[in-house]
Amino acid sequence: MAAVEASPEQRLRGILVLAGRTLAVAGAYLLAGRLGLVRELVVEGAVFTPIWPPTGVAVAALLYFGLSAWPGIALGVLGVMLSITTDLQPAAIGTVVGSTAAPVCAYLMLRAVGFRPSLSRLRDGLALVFLGALAAMLISATAGAGLLVLTDKIAPHSFWPVWLGWWVGDAMGVLIVTPALILLSRIRLPLRLSRWPEALALGVTAAVVVPVACYGTLSLLYMVYPLLIWAALRFQLAGSIMCALASSVVATVAATDGAGSFSNLSHVEVMVKLQAFNGSMALTALLLSAVITEQQNTRRSVERACQELVEVLEHLTAGDAPQGRGPADDSGPDPFD
The missing domain is CATH 1.10.1760 (Arp2/3 complex 21 kDa subunit ARPC3)
Structure with a gap:
């Protein structure tokens, strides 16, 4: 044609x-x-x-x-x-x-x-x-x-x-x-905000913890990782990548200003420390959320398969039931069954 x-x-x-x-x-x-x-x-x-x-x-x-x-x-x-x-x-x-x-x-x-x-x-x-x-x-x-x-x-x-x-x-x-x-x-609009209180709590916590971790003089960058885990467990990729993006922006600003965890370092040391933090954070956010999403999808598939199996068994059982015996039939068991 x-x-x-x-x-x-x-x-x-x-x-x-x-x-x-x-x-x-x-x-x-x-x-x-x-x-x-x-x-x-x-x-x-x-x-x-x-x-x-x-x-x-x-x-x-x-x-x-x-x-x-x-x-x-x-x-x-x-x-x-x-x-x-x-x-x-x-x-x-x-x-x-x-x-x-x-x-x-x-x-x-x-x-x-x-x-x-x-x-x-x-x-x-x-x-x-x-x-x-x-x-x-x-x-x-x-x-x-x-x-x-x-x-x-x-x-x-x-x-x-x-x-x-x-x-x-x-x-x-x-x-x-x-x-x-x-x-x-x-x-897709409208957004479903069934868990907005928890999302709001996560956002407020991140707004407090991330600046402290990046600008604190004690080098507390590791404090960001519990937030990433929380976000990935509860909101999968949407939560973890937004948390990683916000943390990366704050850390980059602190590093270029030479403040907090990045103070008193040479330019090369600042680069290495910042990129190690950003890289490990991005890896954690992506891979952890992917693992959690994959497990949830597998669980949903198993649940659907089990539900379909139950429906098939119920249908087969209903089809094999003896015909002509009403609910008030008390004649006892059929000796030929």
Whole structure:
């Protein structure tokens, strides 16, 4: 059967939809980039952000729109670079390519392993962590740090510290921002607030504990983890990732200010401590919520299977009951039964 050729109106509509999608992705990437540049760290003469939200936006856009989102990502990378400096060097093309290729590779690897954006299985959380974040972001970090060395922006011996900061910043964007955007895309109105008192209690507790943990002079960052466990147990991914995102933002502000748990440290030590905290927190939030959600789904499946089995047995029992014997039949047992 021959394929039906699209009409000129349909082709025009498709072009307009693609153009609008590209501009929307580019705008979201640029906005996330401007937010990420609010807080910066300087390591070995290179400026980078502890969390680079645009990578999370890029991966989420690819998961939602597919590969057709990559032109918007490339345009967004270029827009962020132009917002920093108007004197773009030829090496900037390499940065655009590397920053676009990394989320595209993340998407391709996630699709290859059957990743589900719902993050309802442990394998989905592991795939996002190890493939989408840690593995794919090696591309952007290597391209970015390598181009800085090739263009004499940093010394060769500074490659590895800068590479590490770039890699972890991009990976944190995927680990923290991508799940948050996935959650936003799944919100349906009206919201069911059956457990709003507990959610409010969790929010108030986090608003008190997180600043104390980050700004306290006793380095009490570990106090955040009970909150993550509470959020994951009671609210699964929605609670744990929102708690992780808020804690990460507060910790990043404290680190860039050199306050609280991050005071009296060198720039490299601040980077290592902050990224270790953000990374372990994101891993805890993603994997714990995925395990809990998977267990709950398994329990519901078993309960449904048991209920269906009970209904089948009741139906078979009703079908095998003797016919013609009323409720007042007291003639005794049938000797032939």
